[in-house]
Ligand SMILES: [Ca+2]
């Protein structure tokens with residue numbers, strides 16, 4: 259008879275590397291209530307001008323809180 263010992267060590271490490279939510283207020287460095295491309299690109303370098311323009315739904319060159327929330331960055 260063979261005894262097979264299967265020792266399985268399962269380490270479940272809940273690594274929550276889910277992108278930390280960046281708060282609107284953290285990006286709005288001049289606190290004027292809207293985010294310019296410079297402000298958002300300074301915090302999120304992967305937001306290019308093209309991405310920014312896509313997020314800027316009303317094309318006024320700034321992201322308000324609604325636009326920022328809709329983008330789910
Ligand atoms: Ca601002």
Ligand SMILES: [Ca+2]
Nearest residue numbers: 316318320321
């Ligand atoms: Ca806008």
